[in-house]
Amino acid sequence: MSIQSTQFDPARVPATVERIVETVLPTRHGMFRLVGYRDGTGTEHVALARGIDDAAGSAAPLVRVHSECLTGDAFGSWRCDCGEQLDAALAAIAAEGRGVVVYVRGHEGRGIGLLAKLKAYALQDQGVDTVDANTALGLPVDARRYDQAAEILQDLGISAVRLLSGNPAKEEALEDLGIAVVERRNLPVADRAENAGYLATKRARMRHDAAPAADAWESLLDGVVPAAPAPGEAEELTHRYGYLAQPGSQVIGQLRQSLDGFIASRSGDAGFHQDRGDHGHLQRLRALADAVVVGASTVLAEDCSLAVADVPGRSPVRVVLDAAAKVGGDARVLADDGVPTLWIVSGDAAVPPGLPASVEVVRLPAEDFAPRRVLDVLHARGLGKVLVEGGGNTVSRFLEAGVLDRLYLTTAPVLVGDGVPGIRFSGSDVLAEARTAPVRRFVFGQDICTEFNFAATR
Ligand SMILES: [Zn+2]
Incomplete structure (x- = not known):
């Protein structure tokens, strides 16, 4: 780490957000620089940064502007997906070796506060959705401001970001505050039964991106297997x-x-x-x-x-390795269900008559099942x-x-x-x-x- 570039520099600190402290934080995603800030309202924020000391002139780093969520971030609540989003953001930054999580305090319940969020949860327990719950409490649906986050990014020397967020409103707010969002990427966090309704409401009523649920598996396998055909x-x-x-x-x-x-x-x-x-x-x-490919014993x-x-996609051709032709004609792998099967048996194994046309019997010498x-x-x-x-x-x-x-x-x-x-x-x-x-x-x-x-x- 360059000591020079991370020292407190009054000339670089915006008027409303003050850089107070810097240390390091070892995490299960590796070591991060931890920079603490206080904004003009006295609220304290932190940035977890990795590999951005040489930010000047290099490509836009991955950035997540994460709204504080005690229940999701600290307790692992599944009422929302905040904790998993935070974890996925740190993992993505660790994988790339470069990026920042700006952890914005005072953003509980989209800015209404922790206890008001819990009151909204209590209304949601009775069937009210997350938007109507805030309204019923006389509170804004989304009261968050991002000026402190923009100023923290600027303080870290970052003017362009690849934003880790499923929320277009966050992208627009940062753009309005002078942070160029060159790309916005939804993190591959799958919905859970416990938060599916909440997330569906955010998509339907707050313009949040569609669920990456089914595609999350594809993301995990990204680059591993060529994509399935359209x-x-x-x-x-x-x-x-x-x-x-x-x-x-x-x-x-x-x-x-x-x-x-x-x-x-x-x-x-x-x-x-x-x-x-x-x-x-x-x-x-x-x-x-x-x-x-499966062995006969498994079948x-x-x-x-x-x-x-x-999941989307079509069923693959079934290949059954069965030297002795032990699999019976009524096995599901030999069914005439539109999916072809290669039944690989040894040269002299007896197979039942009347197999569907979708089953091809391939005979290999018994010593040649390598x-x-x-x-x-x-x-x-x-x-x-x-x-x-x-x-x-x-x-x-x-x-x-x-x-x-x-x-x-x-x-x-x-x-x-x-x-x-x-x-x-x-x-x-x-x-x-x-x-x-x-x-x-x-x-x-x-x-x-x-x-x-x-x-x-x-
Ligand atoms: Zn949350």
Whole structure:
């Protein structure tokens, strides 16, 4: 940090906001400069800054002007999305290594104050929406002013920003105060059941941007998998061979297992999967894939359809690895439901007669079910983006073969003790040879999803 540029400089401080103190704040998003201000009304504000010492002449930094919200920011309230917005803003700034959160005090309840906000909550408990609740209390719908925020940004040497906000009124206010908003970006925070009504009101009555909810998964996967085809385009694509939604290929593994590495109990009870925190993530992965690969044991255990549900996109081609053709003709993966299936069996395995035309039986020599051989079969049919979805044995075999570009390994907070194994492979005597890669982590409810970017290690 440059001491010179951060020293108190009376000439740079606007008349109404005074820079009082500067220190540093270590957070779970890393170290920030913490600069404290007092405005002309005596209200105290802070700015958390990272990498802006050399602001002069460089590109507009990410900036969030965050309105104080005790309930959301400190208590993690889900009545609003303030706490998650703040966290996402700090994460975005940390990821870019540069940016500022201006934390504006006195903005509780869009400027009406903490207790008035709680009174408005009490009215909302009776069914009044957030706008009408403020009005019923004789208070403005939005009483916030942003001059202190603009002056703090100017004090930090920032005149142009890329604003992290879903609120166009905030952008306009900053522009009016001389801060150029070169871009405004909505943070990828998904709605929750507890705040969906509140957020819908802000969108309908206060011009807030549409929910990024469904797209939040896409944001998480941004750059990981090429985007899904547009709705019109998807209709034109036939699922049958020669269909190639996007050029290029990518192989992604995903598995959800207990914290101690099992996907089911000894008897095959996989009950903890009924409440999967990563449901949306898995659906999104399916929607982005051309083909989804599962082992026969998983089909027999779960009779899954592997269809896309709850997110936009079409269902991928199903690929069932089943050397002994153990999967019965009535399995959902072999159903005539408009989604084609490649049923990969060994040369002499007997398959039932009368399979639908959507099922292609692919015969491989029994000794030739290696992951690379399976991928050859898929690539020859134009299926480039492949999701290896389960179970533990199948994902482990693709991992061990070194063909996974990414692995999303979700751990659920369950200890099974002994049972059907999740990720297992032969390993090595030398820990230095353990599989690792750059990782990112996502919290999905009670689950933690770790993304291994194996492609980055090649
Ligand atoms: Zn809030």
